[in-house]
Amino acid sequence: MSQKTEKIFERAKVNLEEENHENALRLLNEVLNREPSHKKALRNKGLIKILKDSVEEAEEFLLFAIEQQPQDDQLYQMLGTLYHNHEQPIKAQAQFKKAVKINSANAIAQQGLGMIYAHIFGEHEQAITHFTNAIEANSNKADVFFNRGCSYMITEEESKAEDDFRKADEMGHKKSGEMIKKYFS
Numbered sequence: 137m138s139q140k141t142e143k144i145f146e147r148a149k150v151n152l153e154e155e156n157h158e159n160a161l162r163l164l165n166e167v168l169n170r171e172p173s174h175k176k177a178l179r180n181k182g183l184i185k186i187l188k189d190s191v192e193e194a195e196e197f198l199l200f201a202i203e204q205q206p207q208d209d210q211l212y213q214m215l216g217t218l219y220h221n222h223e224q225p226i227k228a229q230a231q232f233k234k235a236v237k238i239n240s241a242n243a244i245a246q247q248g249l250g251m252i253y254a255h256i257f258g259e260h261e262q263a264i265t266h267f268t269n270a271i272e273a274n275s276n277k278a279d280v281f282f283n284r285g286c287s288y289m290i291t292e293e294e295s296k297a298e299d300d301f302r303k304a305d306e307m308g309h310k311k312s313g314e315m316i317k318k319y320f321s
Contacts, residue, residue, distance in 0.1 A: 141170045145177055157184050173204040182214050191222050209239035216248055225256040236269075243273035247280055250287075260287035278309035285315065294319070 148163035161184050167177040178201040185194040198215040205211055216231030229252045235245035250266035253259045267284035285300030298320045304312035 138170070141167055141174070144170075145174065148177070148180065152180055152184070157188055160184060161188075175205050175208055178205055179208070179210055179214070182211065186214065186218055191218065194218055207238055209235040209242045209245065212238070213242055213245040213248070216245060220248055220252070225252050228252060229256075240269065241273040243270045246270035246273060247277075247283075250280070250283060254283060254287050260290045263287045264291070278304040278307035278312070281307070282309045282312050282315075285312070289315075289319070 144163055145167045148160045148167065151157075151160035151163060161181065164177045164181045164184070167174050168181065171177070182194070182198050182201050185197045189197075195215065195218060198211060198218065202208070202211050202215065212231045212235035216228045216235060219225075219228035219231060228248060232245040232248040232252070235242045236249065240246075246266045246269040250263045250270060253266060254263035264284055264287045267280050267287065270280050271284070281300045281304035285297045285304060288294070288297035288300060298316070301312045301315045301320070305316060
């Protein structure tokens with residue numbers, strides 16, 4: 137990577153942070169014209185595409201980006217998230233699985249798999265495994281604990297469910313408090 141390319145990329149990042157997406161996109165395109173497989177430029181352009189373009193355009197770009205960086209778990213996770221957010225759970229599941237195959241510590245992909253197994257397939261044992269993997273990958277988000285707690289409730293592991301609801305409640309998850317009052321008070 138040339139220093140000039142990296143300077144252009146740094147300017148693109150600043151523009152992205154300032155939400156100047158048009159300028160950021162122009163600069164990212166300049167980086168990608170110089171280095172078509174620039175991992176961070178592909179990720180950031182993918183993010184802009186997700187924010188600004190149609191689902192089809194974002195999907196098309198992310199598939200292109202994956203061709204350029206087939207071992208980048210974050211690109212698969214981004215595509216999985218795009219599919220998940222647009223109610224395409226089977227496609228989302230496939231992309232999340234690819235992401236965790238490359239990097240089992242990809243907390244977002246693990247959480248996505250947990251959500252799909254819990255809410256789409258009703259496979260709560262699988263969901264618990266993925267939520268646990270997300271937590272172990274330092275995704276200590278209230279939503280992860282809450283969702284794992286719900287799966288524990290369904291699998292009749294009440295003490296584990298209570299622990300997760302309490303953790304989620306401590307983190308400010310509003311529905312966790314309701315679950316604690318309803319089932320554990």
